[in-house]
Amino acid sequence: MxxxxxxxxxxxxxxxxxxxxxxxxxxxxxxxxxxxxxxxxxxxxxxxxxxxxxxxxxxxxxxxxxxxxxxxxxxxxxxxxxxxxxxxxxxxxxCRPPGGESRLVRSWLASAAGRAAWDEGQEVAVALRKYLRRHGRPPHDFDLVRIRREADAWRHKRAVIAERVDAGSAGQSDLDWERRFAEAVDLVRGLVFSGEEGAA
Incomplete structure (x- = not known):
């Protein structure tokens, strides 16, 4: 040690x-x-x-x-x-510093704004994280419109992939995309609810 x-x-x-x-x-x-x-x-x-x-x-x-x-x-x-x-x-x-998310991403997603995005939909919360990582600042109202638009596109894509899986026609690229997205959802869930365990 x-x-x-x-x-x-x-x-x-x-x-x-x-x-x-x-x-x-x-x-x-x-x-x-x-x-x-x-x-x-x-x-x-x-x-x-x-x-x-x-x-x-x-x-x-x-x-x-x-x-x-x-x-x-x-x-x-x-x-x-x-x-x-x-x-x-x-x-x-x-090059991003090692150790995961920036302080802005962690604190914003753990705040009431992050919880509100999560409650609006997993896709919205993932799109919010992407925005925070890319721009390094909190979103303005017009940014939220773009975030929701991207979330809607992802929601549609997930629905299409789910239909393909049910029909047995999903390709490997579909499965890989959904796996990566599910990993992003898990990561965002951890950030959004990071303070609750300590507060309980």
Whole structure:
């Protein structure tokens, strides 16, 4: 057990060093500077947070992120670090952090809004999860219209597949799609009802 913890700590340190070597140091060498309204201490703390947060990224992903940050540099001379949240969002678009769903997806689906989507239909809840994962923000009213439209399409597809199964004409692609969808339903069910066991 202690050895496993030591190995995990070594991997984390190695990941932080990789972030420093492939992302942060090259950008500093290029001349990226802290934004004027940010203190030196806060800027250094941001860079340490980036090292910690991006330790899971491999070298190719970090290289792509480095290029993206360079191109997004701000200021008149295009030599100021972008804000931290932008860098984090770009990294997540490249590769999601390990450990499952983001905090937004977990908290939103576990909220009253997630339960309401589940009560409206499993397909609606799955479509809501897909939206949250893709856009990384809560849906607006017009987004909910699209979410429900996608859920309706999935509901129809599931009904068609069920008819094919009953008739003995379902193909392997039908069965694979329904299996994947059922797995998504199980995952969403766990997220929606995640707080109930502890509250009981």
């Amino acid at each position: 202690q050895r496993d913890a030591e190995d995990e700590a070594d991997r984390a340190e190695s990941g932080r060093m990789r972030v420093r070597r492939v992302l942060i140091e090259p950008l500093c060498r290029l001349g990226l500077r802290r934004r004027p309204r940010i203190s030196a201490e806060d800027h250094d703390a941001m860079l340490r947070r980036l090292e910690e947060r991006f330790a899971y990224l491999d070298e190719p992903s970090l290289s792509v992120l480095c290029e993206g940050v360079e191109r997004a540099a701000g200021g008149d001379a295009r030599n100021l670090w972008p804000d931290e949240v932008s860098i984090r969002n770009w990294a997540e678009q490249l």
